[in-house]
């Protein structure tokens with residue numbers, strides 16, 4: 001097999017785009033690269049006796065180098081105060097983080113370039129061609145690859161008994177039959193029969209390989225297959241949890257073996273490509289610390305848990321992309337250097353925290369767009385997606401996402417002589433107790449079909465594990481026990497925990513993110529399938545109906561109805577997603593796509609349209625939020641069946657409302673519409689009449705104004721003439737020329753009296769005005785005038801002309817147009 005892969009590599013054509021541009025080895029060979037991880041920091045340079053769980057302090061490290069390399073034969077006996085505690089030995093202080101980061105981290109102060117936020121995921125994919133031969137276990141067989149690793153619905157619980165040189169209290173002679181018995185002499189009560197336990201596996205000895213194969217391998221494969229998987233070690237302090245999880249150089253534990261299998265799995269799966277990112281954290285004194293956080297920041301080491309129910313996430317949390325086993329080791333080394341261990345009365349390097357190593361596995365089918373060389377054609381660089389899957393679903397393929405969590409719990413312990421250790425121990429015991437309670441409630445709920453409240457929030461550990469413990473993960477627990485006679489009660493407690501967790505019900509499902517194309521394709525296939533089934537049933541129906549009872553006929557027709565409605569539902573879904581796609585396509589592009597040839601006006605219009613859309617969407621958001629607030633309350637961790645029940649109730653209410661609306665439409669809709677039409681008709685006639693009347697009045701008012709203007713002009717003209725004549729007559733009178741004009745042959749006319757000319761003139765004027773057609777009776781002369789009409793109507797009221805401003809009293813000529821008065825206003829006061 002190795003030979004085969006070497007051949008595959010040698011035929012790789014030259015223009016191959018390296019998929020691991022940032023791997024440690026690649027970086028170290030480029031001396032010009034600034035800020036990258038130097039080769040010297042890789043774990044290969046570390047002493048062989050060193051465990052993956054490195055010590056934090058200088059003291060413990062020097063002690064470690066003096067330890068025998070094997071670490072197996074001298075397994076200490078029961079780690080009791082009396083036997084293992086050496087008062088003269090300097091105690092390892094609780095490791096200060098700042099010191100460990102600066103002094104012991106394999107790559108101090110260098111931020112890793114494999115931080116997932118710094119790389120383009122498409123450039124760091126791993127596939128069967130990029131996996132190094134040395135990175136794989138070579139032990140994964142076809143049977144494991146083809147198995148459905150998500151089929152189990154129970155937690156796998158195994159017991160590991162560490163070797164001991166002291167007398168032991170447990171009968172492991174029946175380990176083969178997966179049974180563990182307490183020797184009767186160590187039972188608390190001699191009356192009752194000694195406890196006996198059955199588990200999935202009972203493992204003994206110091207070999208880590210069989211342990212890994214038995215308890216973790218299938219779960220690692222499940223994770224590679226798209227299921228969330230958790231492997232955790234639980235047990236009394238110094239019982240071998242860290243030895244099982246991390247191991248040492250001679251006996252690598254579950255974590256390094258799992259990583260080898262991850263790469264082996266990839267190598268054996270040529271159809272897919274993977275993005276692997278890992279994080280490493282610890283829960284110390286009920287605070288979560290990011291073991292991979294950059295050394296410079298201090299506050300950012302603290303990780304918070306967000307979300308609720310099955311949707312829980314951690315942030316800020318550094319995730320590092322890994323493309324090789326070397327990369328994983330480097331990350332583990334760095335994280336381990338930051339872990340808190342200390343010498344306790346029972347364990348020289350006791351874990352003082354729960355540590356969680358997480359590997360997020362994203363994979364998709366290898367892209368169709370392959371170059372002739374068989375490699376992916378690299379697309380344009382994309383910024384990493386913040387949150388959510390970083391691998392994009394391409395060409396209708398789905399992206400599978402799963403998380404493999406490998407957890408080394410801190411060990412439960414009795415009171416210790418050290419004050420600091422006592423405080424830590426309190427937190428450790430408290431969180432283990434909560435874990436036990438949570439497991440107990442979950443097991444009880446599963447056994448009795450109850451939905452009792454589960455106190456996940458009582459500890460960081462259970463809150464973090466909530467989605468997995470609630471069912472969506474494959475879980476394997478290794479309970480480590482110390483078989484010594486003086487640890488019977490702790491071991492029994494551990495075994496009781498193991499028994500409880502075995503009863504927890506799981507229902508893991510694959511984490512899959514589909515792109516629209518893939519979803520549509522899935523719907524289409526399902527529709528085809530359903531249509532086929534429906535057609536078959538319809539064809540069989542006539543023959544069948546003769547045989548069926550009335551009840552069966554009802555059921556048959558219901559089944560056909562269900563099939564039909566599912567087809568309709570799927571068709572609707574396809575239409576909806578297509579509409580969405582069309583809308584996406586027709587939507588104005590993002591600013592990056594703005595056409596810069598557009599005029600400012602066009603751009604403004606675009607902007608306006610965009611703003612309007614934003615406003616509409618904000619309104620929609622508000623109404624959705626309101627709807628969300630209005631929805632019935634349900635605790636976030638409410639069991640699924642309560643949620644289903646609520647959904648069913650809501651659906652029922654909706655159906656009822658629909659019926660009510662339909663009934664309203666049928667019964668009241670038509671009559672109400674008729675009433676409305678009648679009212680509208682009646683009022684529209686009235687409205688028309690009113691409008692007509694108003695128009696007439698407006699026309700009349702306009703005419704009135706016109707007439708008035710005309711008359712005003714005429715009056716002004718006459719006034720001018722009158723003034724001229726008056727002036728002339730006055731002059732004439734003043735000269736006394738009236739007598740000289742007489743003809744001698746004619747009898748002499750009487751001499752005019754002073755002012756007589758004026759009188760004569762006035763008379764003439766009166767006559768003249770009559771010949772102008774202006775009657776002294778204004779009303780009769782202006783019969784056609786609207787003025788006249790109006791004046792008749794408003795008799796007794798002051799006319800418009802009366803309201804005119806008074807003339808200058810200088811000439812004292814009044815032109816008041818009172819009805820019945822002459823336009824010339826013979827009330828005049830002609831100046832003398």
Ligand SMILES: Nc1ncnc2c1ncn2[C@@H]1O[C@H](COP(=O)(O)OP(=O)(O)OP(=O)(O)O)[C@@H](O)[C@H]1O
Nearest residue numbers: 162206237238239240241242243347350351410411
């Ligand atoms: N099965 C085993 N075979 C050989 N040595 C073992 C085995 N189990 C544990 N040991 C040794 O016992 C010591 C304590 O083990 P380890 O540190 O793994 O305990 P632990 O359960 O992680 O303790 P703590 O909870 O205090 O961290 C170590 O020196 C380890 O090498």
